[in-house]
Amino acid sequence: MKKIAKFLILVLIVCTFGACSKNSTATQSTNSADSNKKITVTDGMKRKVELSKPAEKVLTNYPIAVQILCALNKQDNILGADGNAIKNPLTFSPKAGSSKTAASNDINVEQVIAAKPDLVIIYKKNKEIVPKLEKSNIKVFVISAENLDELKSTVKDLGILTGKEKKSEEFMDYYTKKLDSISNKLKAVDQKNKPKVYMAGGSMYSTPGKNMFQNSLIELAGGINVAGSLSSNKWCDISAEQLIGWNPDIIVLTQYSGVKPQDVLNNAALKDVNAVKNKKVYLIPSKISAWDMPCPQTMLGIMWLTIKANPEVFKDTNITKEVDDFYQQFYGTTYTKLGGTLD
Incomplete structure (x- = not known):
């Protein structure tokens, strides 16, 4: 994951539009908004998080949490977010006069306490701040979403914590149906004929191993991750020789790789790689938000890659x-209206 750029806007900022698992345990009453019963979920660090009522004021320094909250129709309840999320047309269009952002990557405990949020959502790498916030009776939910099950669990739990269970269930139902449809179609593909896929992350020679979220994306899309034998849970640096040895059938470039398909096709060192010879080098299309990350748009990345990996099987997919x-x-808007394009 890239470093989060900036943390808080301690004024109310609003989305431009409306609707912006197995590891989870959660209990609550049927009508949480009117209930006096405690809401309890288990977060990504296996911590019990309890609220007396659904959170109305939420602070987060994690862009993916912002995307999830917007997808749950909770954008009006976000008090502040990191600077990158604010620039993203999928999430925020700050009100006039509210565009200031703190210049630090760190979470400012004093600012958080002063804002009096009902809930703070952080990524697990910031877990050391949890005791400091809890000392001041600030409720904290820690996100760990490194696979699809954890992503769905996170959406479910945040739906419960914010009183948006119905919308979170709608999201999970969407994911389940789409994954089932893809899985059923992929049954027609001979296991021996699955394409070998190489994904470039932060650079051309940075790729995800088997413990990365992107490995799951490749497999769910009906491909084989050529770097699947690498056990690291971080992006792995490899050599051009290693890539040539793997000889992938498809090369996928992330938006943040800094590499374009033509760069790869023109790379003389890679001219004998199947993906280059057959011109199967693709750039994940979305500049709006990354489709290869554990975020709400991940399903779109899976669907897009299924078409690239198995075009005949998914030829009827629009x-x-x-x-x-x-x-x-x-x-609450379309990808096309936001200026997104697909190749």
Whole structure:
């Protein structure tokens, strides 16, 4: 994950539009908004998080949490967020005069306490701040979402904590149905014919091993991650020789890799790689938000890659319609209207 750029805007900022697992345990009453019963969930660090009522004021320094909250229709309840999320058209369009951001990557405990949030959401790498916030009776939910089950669990738990269970269930139902549909179609693909996929992360020669979220994305899309034998839970640096030895059938470039398909196709050192010879080098299309991360848009990345990996099996899939429908359902606008394009 890239470093989070900035932390808080301690004024109310609002989204431009409406609707912006197995590891989870949660209990609450049927009508949480009117209930006096405690709401209890288990977060990504296996901590019990209890609220007396659904959170109305939420602070987070984690862009993916912002995307999830917007997809749950909770954008009006976010008191502040990190600077990158604010620049993202999928999330925020700050009110006039509210565009200031703190210049630090760190979470400022005093600022958080002064804002009096009902809930603070952080990424697990910031877990050391939890005791400091809890000392001041600040409720903290820690996110750990490194696979699809954990992502769905996180959406479910945040839906419970914010009183948006119905919307979170709608999200999980969408994911389940789409994954089932993809899985059923992939049954027609001979296991021996699965394409070998190489994904470039922060650079051309940085790739995800088997413990990375992106490995799951490749497998769910019907491909084989050529770096799947690497056990690291971080991006792995490799050599050009290693890539040539793997000889992938498809090369996928992330938006943040800094590499374009033509760069790879023109790279003389890679001219004998199958993906280059057959011109199967693709850039994940979304500049709005990364489709290869554990975020609400991950399903779009899976669907897009299934078409690239198995075009004959998914030849009837209208990816533009699928993407526009998703954005409309969960963000209240379409990918096309936001200026997104698909190749």
